[in-house]
Amino acid sequence: MKKIVHYLNQFYGQLGGEEKADLKPILKEGPVGPGMALAEVLGQEAAIAATVICGDNYFADHQDEALAEILDMIAPYEPDMVIAGPGFNAGRYGLACGAVCSAAKEKFHIPVLTALYPENPGAEMYHKPVYILKTAISATGMRKIIPVMGKFALKLLKGEEVGFPEEEGYIPQGYRVNVHTVQNGAERGVDMLVKKLRGEHFVTELPMPVFDRVPPAPPVKDLTKAKIAMVTSGGIVPKGNPDHIESANASRYGIYDITGLDDLTGDAFMTVHGGYDPVYATEDPDRVLPLDAMRQIEKEGGIGELYNYYYATVGNTTAVSSAKKFATEIAQDMLRKGIQAAILTSN
Amino acid sequence: MKLTLNKFYVKDIQFAQKSAFADGILYVDKKELAEYLMEDPNIQSVDFDIARPGESVRIIPIKDVIQPRYKQSGTGQIFPGFVGDVETVGNGQTNVLEDCCVATSGKIVAFQEGIIDMCGLGATYNSFSKMNILVPLIYPVEGLDKHTHEATVRVAGLKTAAYMAKQTLNQNPDASETYEHESILEMGAKYKDLPKVVYVDMVQCQGLMHDTYVYGLNVKGILSTMIGPLEVLDGAIISGNCAAPGHKNATIHHECNPVIMELLKRHGKDLCFVGVLLNNESAMLTEKKRAAYYTSNLSQLLGADGMIITEEGGGNPETDLMLNCRFHEKKGIKTVLITDEYCGRDGASQGLADVTPEADAVVTNGNGNQFVVLPKMDRVIGDVETVKIITGGNANSIGQDGSLSVEIAAIMGSCCEMGYEHMTTRLR
Amino acid sequence: MAKTIESFGIPCVHICSIVPISEAVGANRILPATAIPYPTGDPNLPKDEEFKLRKKMVLRALNTLTVDIQKQTVF
Amino acid sequence: MNRKGVNSVAVFRCITNNPMILNSGIPQVEYHETDVLSLFRLIQPEIDKGYALLSHPLTGSIRPDITPYKTVLLSAQKAKADQQSLQLIDRAIRYAEDLYSLREKPLYLMWDDQAKKDFQYVDLSIIRQAMEVEQIR
Numbered sequence: 001m002k003k004i005v006h007y008l009n010q011f012y013g014q015l016g017g018e019e020k021a022d023l024k025p026i027l028k029e030g031p032v033g034p035g036m037a038l039a040e041v042l043g044q045e046a047a048i049a050a051t052v053i054c055g056d057n058y059f060a061d062h063q064d065e066a067l068a069e070i071l072d073m074i075a076p077y078e079p080d081m082v083i084a085g086p087g088f089n090a091g092r093y094g095l096a097c098g099a100v101c102s103a104a105k106e107k108f109h110i111p112v113l114t115a116l117y118p119e120n121p122g123a124e125m126y127h128k129p130v131y132i133l134k135t136a137i138s139a140t141g142m143r144k145i146i147p148v149m150g151k152f153a154l155k156l157l158k159g160e161e162v163g164f165p166e167e168e169g170y171i172p173q174g175y176r177v178n179v180h181t182v183q184n185g186a187e188r189g190v191d192m193l194v195k196k197l198r199g200e201h202f203v204t205e206l207p208m209p210v211f212d213r214v215p216p217a218p219p220v221k222d223l224t225k226a227k228i229a230m231v232t233s234g235g236i237v238p239k240g241n242p243d244h245i246e247s248a249n250a251s252r253y254g255i256y257d258i259t260g261l262d263d264l265t266g267d268a269f270m271t272v273h274g275g276y277d278p279v280y281a282t283e284d285p286d287r288v289l290p291l292d293a294m295r296q297i298e299k300e301g302g303i304g305e306l307y308n309y310y311y312a313t314v315g316n317t318t319a320v321s322s323a324k325k326f327a328t329e330i331a332q333d334m335l336r337k338g339i340q341a342a343i344l345t346s347n
Numbered sequence: 348m349k350l351t352l353n354k355f356y357v358k359d360i361q362f363a364q365k366s367a368f369a370d371g372i373l374y375v376d377k378k379e380l381a382e383y384l385m386e387d388p389n390i391q392s393v394d395f396d397i398a399r400p401g402e403s404v405r406i407i408p409i410k411d412v413i414q415p416r417y418k419q420s421g422t423g424q425i426f427p428g429f430v431g432d433v434e435t436v437g438n439g440q441t442n443v444l445e446d447c448c449v450a451t452s453g454k455i456v457a458f459q460e461g462i463i464d465m466c467g468l469g470a471t472y473n474s475f476s477k478m479n480i481l482v483p484l485i486y487p488v489e490g491l492d493k494h495t496h497e498a499t500v501r502v503a504g505l506k507t508a509a510y511m512a513k514q515t516l517n518q519n520p521d522a523s524e525t526y527e528h529e530s531i532l533e534m535g536a537k538y539k540d541l542p543k544v545v546y547v548d549m550v551q552c553q554g555l556m557h558d559t560y561v562y563g564l565n566v567k568g569i570l571s572t573m574i575g576p577l578e579v580l581d582g583a584i585i586s587g588n589c590a591a592p593g594h595k596n597a598t599i600h601h602e603c604n605p606v607i608m609e610l611l612k613r614h615g616k617d618l619c620f621v622g623v624l625l626n627n628e629s630a631m632l633t634e635k636k637r638a639a640y641y642t643s644n645l646s647q648l649l650g651a652d653g654m655i656i657t658e659e660g661g662g663n664p665e666t667d668l669m670l671n672c673r674f675h676e677k678k679g680i681k682t683v684l685i686t687d688e689y690c691g692r693d694g695a696s697q698g699l700a701d702v703t704p705e706a707d708a709v710v711t712n713g714n715g716n717q718f719v720v721l722p723k724m725d726r727v728i729g730d731v732e733t734v735k736i737i738t739g740g741n742a743n744s745i746g747q748d749g750s751l752s753v754e755i756a757a758i759m760g761s762c763c764e765m766g767y768e769h770m771t772t773r774l775r
Numbered sequence: 776m777a778k779t780i781e782s783f784g785i786p787c788v789h790i791c792s793i794v795p796i797s798e799a800v801g802a803n804r805i806l807p808a809t810a811i812p813y814p815t816g817d818p819n820l821p822k823d824e825e826f827k828l829r830k831k832m833v834l835r836a837l838n839t840l841t842v843d844i845q846k847q848t849v850f
Numbered sequence: 851m852n853r854k855g856v857n858s859v860a861v862f863r864c865i866t867n868n869p870m871i872l873n874s875g876i877p878q879v880e881y882h883e884t885d886v887l888s889l890f891r892l893i894q895p896e897i898d899k900g901y902a903l904l905s906h907p908l909t910g911s912i913r914p915d916i917t918p919y920k921t922v923l924l925s926a927q928k929a930k931a932d933q934q935s936l937q938l939i940d941r942a943i944r945y946a947e948d949l950y951s952l953r954e955k956p957l958y959l960m961w962d963d964q965a966k967k968d969f970q971y972v973d974l975s976i977i978r979q980a981m982e983v984e985q986i987r
Contacts, residue, residue, distance in 0.1 A: 185766020287816030
């Protein structure tokens with residue numbers, strides 16, 4: 001009989017809610033919570049030997065330590081597989097499920113499995129190394145996903161061939177593989193065209209990279225009364241880079257005070273962007289973040305007010321997911337500060 | 348216009364004292380064929396070899412693959428501008444040797460690849476492995492420049508194909524298919540309720556080993572133009588492109604253009620096939636834009652509702668493909684693109700060199716970067732040395748057992764961007 | 776980032792050097808910049824000329840925020 | 851040809867790592883002894899500065915990881931950075947990077963002298979034909 005170790009958060013581990021989110025990892029023999037139902041599906045072929053439970057905040061705030069502790073707890077069981085979740089759309093939990101699976105796969109060279117809502121950040125981050133089965137957005141989908149997880153787990157344990165995402169229900173890992181078809185490419189193309197011409201549903205065989213869209217925000221009615229903020233992904237930061245924003249693949253952004261400043265100078269500001277020649281921006285940072293022009297327009301009454309802080313990060317190979325996260329936080333901050341419009345500069 | 352394809356199924360090719368076609372066997376008199384080819388003073392000597400399906404044979408390096416055809420009746424002769432005069436083709440009857448092809452092998456440059464394996468894993472990646480193949484081995488006179496060498500081998504292949512099909516003249520075919528294609532005004536009236544579909548056949552003309560010929564003319568630098576689909580079936584378009592075997596459009600792909608065949612079959616049923624536009628893939632950006640704009644102008648003039656666009660090669664042609672897609676979609680003409688991908692060994696890379704958001708309907712014919720191990724073959728036709736250098740002189744690519752590790756991009760026609768083969772990619 | 780900020784109802788103009796990238800990431804109001812190393816400047820110009828150019832560009836950018844657009848627009 | 855696409859002054863910059871271009875009679879050659887990917891990376895800042903691509907960086911059908919040589923024609927005059935050029939060089943770099951990583955050692959490093967000569971010749975042929983068709987010299 002194959003051995004599985006199961007990972008859960010404090011809530012599904014039945015230790016408590018948010019108030020227990022700082023809980024360090026603990027180990028329990030046998031299945032717990034959703035593990036009970038999972039064990040039933042696994043039947044005689046595999047058993048959940050132990051369950052590791054960790055608080056969501058503890059994991060998020062101390063990921064390295066938490067992972068090390070969790071792996072140390074798993075190791076003595078010499079499991080054949082690690083399963084985490086399902087985590088549905090819980091962000092912190094989803095990231096933990098992905099991280100635990102990914103680390104266990106790397107360390108023990110065993111199959112791993114979790115199940116998340118496709119938009120869970122954990123799914124975005126870990127869909128490549130980890131099989132992540134698609135779940136509903138909330139725990140109401142528990143009853144549906146457990147049998148799917150159990151069956152897929154057995155498949156992985158037996159080393160059976162894994163089918164395509166549409167058949168198995170996992171989130172595509174992003175690998176395109178060659179398959180033979182009944183129709184030749186031309187026949188498929190003409191079929192596709194006829195469907196497209198008729199306005200019928202068709203499926204492209206090669207989706208273009210995502211060209212994401214949102215509806216445009218309503219325009220500013222009166223600029224002369226508006227409070228405007230400046231944002232840059234050009235890496236303009238105060239000298240010394242106080243927030244240690246990385247020159248590439250940035251994991252953070254900064255908010256910097258420009259109260260009373262009419263001009264950016266190379267003495268006080270610098271660029272930390274590693275993707276373009278810094279000479280010109282070092283000479284005059286206004287070439288990337290046009291503070292001098294904005295101030296003059298403010299003084300002339302062209303805009304109501306320039307917000308006295310600007311937001312900065314580095315847009316150099318920075319993951320779309322990171323940029324999205326920064327921008328969400330920045331936009332929320334803007335709403336709190338009563339900002340009506342923004343200027344973003346990029347290199 | 349009406350064209351009938353008389354099909355003769357070839358079960359075997361054999362060398363004989365006299366050339367003939369009888370009971371599915373093509374007999375070839377090497378001497379007579381050699382004399383015919385040697386009319387070209389640039390050829391020093393010529394030899395022939397035969398490869399049959401299932402044999403432990405590898406042909407390498409392959410320059411072009413041609414389906415033997417010859418006019419039984421109608422105006423002009425097959426491969427106009429090369430074998431025939433530049434007279435109009437695409438009408439009357441054309442005799443076709445099915446399950447049979449000519450594969451020209453000749454080392455024009457030292458890095459050339461292009462594999463056909465007659466058995467084993469490699470044979471699952473193209474249709475040619477299931478055909479009876481005659482291979483002319485062309486040895487040019489010394490000191491021949493590369494452009495002339497390429498042209499010599501190209502024409503010798505066409506002549507060989509015509510010679511073979513000529514053996515069926517005045518015989519009863521095993522099957523025959525007739526295709527009809529009216530004038531545009533006529534079909535507009537006849538099929539006024541069917542969507543008007545145009546096919547954009549992008550051809551590559553960029554230089555040595557990168558050219559395409561129409562009625563004998565190298566169509567570099569042309570404004571986009573129109574050609575009748577039936578003319579294409581009579582060999583009006585010839586490949587001079589001998590780079591990138593996995594996704595170049597060889598002459599056989601033009602003769603049997605699968606998009607044209609499918610559109611002809613459906614013409615008058617669920618669509619009205621207006622015609623074929625030729626769009627050159629140039630090396631220059633202004634020309635790329637001019638060609639795509641001009642093609643879209645012609646499409647508009649023709650009243651196209653939708654179109655299929657195929658490309659040849661990878662890299663720069665993706666810019667032509669995407670420009671054509673964008674310009675046509677902006678004019679309200681719906682597009683389907685046919686391509687292939689280079690998305691890496693594991694399939695995780697972005698496989699196209701250019702993209703556009705309007706390209707929402709794309710057919711892919713596979714990932715050329717997939718690695719396969721081809722077993723050792725008992726016999727190599729062509730140039731044995733090439734096998735050694737095919738993967739860039741990498742000795743590691745040849746296993747101890749003589750097996751060969753290559754990308755499927757090295758296999759002739761494996762990811763044909765006209766959709767000749769039966770492959771696609773799926774995301775996992 | 777411009778797209779995400781706009782999704783919160785805050786109009787955001789993206790001054791950027793590579794318009795296609797901005798288009799691809801879904802910015803709605805796009806204003807082409809001078810060049811990658813100096814999107815809002817031009818070191819080839821004398822200082823005061825360069826400032827004038829910058830101010831003009833910023834004014835144009837601000838103006839895009841007042842335009843009622845229905846879809847992605849390059850200004 | 852100028853940037854508006856009107857045939858006029860026939861001037862260009864010819865950026866290449868193909869030694870055969872040097873003795874070809876093509877003017878304005880800027881030769882760099884480097885590989886194709888590095889050549890693209892050298893061209894990128896030129897495009898940032900406002901020089902436009904006249905030829906596609908991925909000319910021909912021979913992949914950038916297979917041919918050791920490439921010639922790219924740029925406009926001789928600077929203007930506002932050309933959007934299509936920025937995009938194309940960016941995508942060409944990514945395309946070449948991906949193909950370079952297919953094998954431990956990219957194929958272009960493996961060729962003998964005869965093959966190298968042939969690659970040079972094909973690249974030269976493509977550039978010659980491009981110039982002939984566009985009537986630039």
